[in-house]
Amino acid sequence: MATFNSEKMAEVRKAKQLTIRQMGALIGKSHVTVLKYENRTLEPNLGVIEKIAQALELTLQDLVVEERKMTMNERYQLTLKKEVLKEIASGISGAIVRYTIKNSIAESTNPFVILSEQIATIQNNEILMAKDMSELSQLEGQLTGLKNYFEALVNAQGKVA
Structure with a gap:
């Protein structure tokens, strides 16, 4: 097509x-x-x-x-990669939620809350809408960057996650 x-x-x-x-x-x-x-x-x-x-x-x-059509195997690999990325995003999101609860962080302008919202957007929208492996690789890079940013914020605040 x-x-x-x-x-x-x-x-x-x-x-x-x-x-x-x-x-x-x-x-x-x-x-x-x-x-x-x-x-x-x-x-x-x-x-x-x-x-x-x-x-x-x-x-x-x-x-x-x-546009060439994906083979059944390519569609399977794409779906599998999406599920893996959703799990990664869920793990990062869970760590942030546990941290914000443990440290009584609730204000919407706090970097941890904003970071959590960014990850939710990736998890609930962008991963689902990705059409190919290159888009998923970009999202994987974003998630890695956000995870590293979370860890840097935790270290900068001197609190245990």
Whole structure:
């Protein structure tokens, strides 16, 4: 299945120093519509993609990418990795909750509370929405960074987790 390459559109538009409004004028669409194309909340039809290609001096092939279907094994590996990352996030989140309860931390501006909310967002939204292993690898890196940040905060406060 072919899909519109919104990243390429945004990249070339910016390289040509065109604003979203200017791009909209070139293709006969509103700046809001152009923004939706770039944010992948709206998929342009083939006629619009041709206008975008012409405006940005690209070929149609530059703006259309062919998505290959995942094999059953790849889908299984992706699902397995998601479950592992959810468990990692849960472990970090549990450690933070235990720490905040033990040290009577409740205010919403406290770094521990904010950190807990960031991990919950990754656990409940981003991991579930990830479409491939590279996205999951990025999330794994974020979780590792957040875990390290938690440990650094604990050490800086001189309290035991």
